Amino acid sequence: MDNIAAAFEYLDRCSKCGSCQAVCPLYGETRAEPFVARGKIFLLKNYLERKLDLSPKMKEIMSLCLLCKACTYQCPNKIPVDELVMQARSEIVRKKGMPFVKKNVFQHFLKNNGRLSFAAKMGYLYQRSGLQWLIRKSRILEMLGHDLAQKERLLPRMAGVPFRNQVPRRVSCREPRLRVAYYTGCLTNYVFPNTGHAVLKVLQEQQLDIVIPEQWCCGIPALASGDEKTAAELAQKNVESFNNAGVDAVITDCASCGQMLRKYADFLGTPESKNFAAKVLDFSEFLDKAVSFRVGDRDIPVTVTYHDPCHLRRGQGVVEAPRRLIGSVAGLRFIEMKEPDRCCGSAGSFNLDHYRLASKIGHRKVQNILQTGADIVVTGCPSCIMQIGHNLGLNNSKVQVLHLAELLSMTYADE
Amino acid sequence: MLDASIVAEMKRIVGEENVFTTLEERLCYGYDSTPEAFLPELVVRPDEVGEIQQILKLANKHLIPVFPRGAGTGLSGGSLPVKGGIVLDLTRMDRILEIDEENLVAVVEPGVITQHLQEEVEKRGLFYPPDPASLKTSTLGGNVAECAGGPRAFKYGVTRDYVLGLEVVTPQGEIVRTGGKTVKSVTGYDLTRLYTGSEGTLGVITKIFLRLIPKPEAKKTLMAVYERLDDAANNVTMIIKKGIIPVTLELMDDRTIHCVEKHCKMGLPLDAEAILIIEVDGQKDLVEKQAAQIAELCRANGAREVKVAEDEKTRDEIWAARRAVSAAVVQIKPTKISEDVSVPRSQIPNMVRKLKEIASRYRLNLVIFGHAGDGNLHPNILCDKRDPEEMERVEKAIGELFQAAVELGGTLSGEHGIGIMKAPYLKLETGEAGYDVMLAIKKALDPNNILNPGKIFGSESNG
Structure with a gap:
């Protein structure tokens, strides 16, 4: 109750003007007041005044938030609704406990890279062994209902060998300009190793000393589900490991990880965590600000549009850097899509918990992408790549989703 | 709690997923x-007029109060379920049924968001002028029910001036159709105007015919700073005497300027008594000429500084100051009581002086901004609703400010409606006879008093 009571001041700043309705993706699809920030704030006020308990309905309503921060930016009083919702989720976990599956995943897998790799390996085997083929063919998931069949397709193709096991722990060069650490994030490590290779390739072209220290999940999946304890333990491990690496900058290719890593400063509050957080830079921001970026010579004659990940644009204030970098590629035509900063509906595991709603939101994103006529949609978050890719697939679209690093890496001549 | 059979019947009418029963919802x-805030017993979300007919028939039979609701952004309490009952949420009915470019008419359902219609008609070179501050979220049904205004009202009028016809479901569940696509219509009583601004007390609006006009070609914005409020007010009159009708004439008083500057640091002058934001629109060459005339007139008659927006960026900067007001003022204290008294334009300086005098007598934080062109002021009292002693002073001050508005030949509410917030003061303006006529209309059309009870007249007369 303590944390959430400290947020009371924020709750009181809500004048119930309803501005949040204009930008909330969930409200946009449902027009239902419990979905929008104003409703959630009002319910939290009632909870604090002991007029409501943490009922299953309350839990469901608090789970229905993308944490996309769109409302905070629209709010005349800039109420940090995502923070309030996360605190509410923590309160629910403290008082009511965690669902069994999530508890196991967070407390046993996220903290243990060996187990996480094992799980990823199992996923890989499931997909490659023919078991996936068999299960899809048998239509058993359709029979089980709850959109299981659709969700199963949301499951990304796992990498056979995690990215970090595919590359050396240090890649250096003569007279490096800076020493940097690469925080790969779980999705790049287990699902999108190509993104990782592309990031390394682009960074190498900038004449850097690059290290990949031992690292763990950033903790955002746990925190977003209310498991503050696991999140804090993960944060602590990452801070120690990266501080020991002695680098000028910590670079991440995942918007959500980046936002979380930067939040370590307030979350842990220690001098070490502040020291660490101050060095964290998104891949795009690092290239745009910290080094004089050298793009490759190769022409890329395609039409590209860009999707702003919520946790990059609103979470870290990175708006122009990725656009400037895309603009630096020769031969490329850039077209801005409508509502480039509207959430794609991924929001961590939101699309697993609320598949249909996430798909409606994803559909709007896909329509905005298709209207541009682009060949490629570039973004800066593997979660968004998964969600947008899945929804483009549902539309039988040929448009490719790429991480910014993948686009930039194509400009360099092959070795 | 409502009888289980009624809840079941409502679910049958609109579908289970469109009835909210839990306390949280x-x-x-x-x-x-x-x-x-109040607590309804049920929330029902219909999608078409037939469902609304069935809901109202049922409610009328069982004498259950029904509170129609759009986006819930009203400022007078018009949609509040003050007696429990059913909240009738109309946001699912959000289709633009037709944009008739030949007859310059849009036909919409009540749940369409104001800005959504504006964007759609502007794509076709047309214009729907009413612009309440909440237009990004407010619904057209709510706009019609409350007769919403906005900054552009001085030149273009309010919602009422654009409603050509309505489809309304009566409390008995019958459908009434008023007006239509014609500009002229004098067949019997003007029911369109009766329902417009009736605050959901007479019927549920299910379809709206809105008049559109061609979109103005260009606009130009100016900001003028005054050391004396009277000079600002005189300038407004002079501009109008010149034959220029600006689209907006927004006034910010010294307290408002202080708040915005403190909160946003825009470089506004802290020693000024008033700022006017003036915008003209129309044909491009005419707009340029009028803007130049206004700038010259202001400079020659007391404005210390006049800024003319030559580009989009300066225009945005000027409007940013006005847009920042709502957020800035609540930094003083959390509870904002937003009033919307209107006085004849010439009385603005008197009204502002009177408002300041009342605020200082009751030791209240008061900021004044609003639409100087049409005399519609927004005195906002910033207080803390957790402080009963202060709230008592607020209550008294509000009573006096309404009294002052009426004495100066003005009105209690320019654009927010009476709802519950101003219900106790209604007779101040209408007098007994006017009040009786209104109440007679309400009783004739809704004899069981099921539609939005407790609004306009307050609880004592129709509870």
């Missing part, structure tokens, strides 16, 4: 943009 339909 119902709480979310008990508030609007006023500081007040």
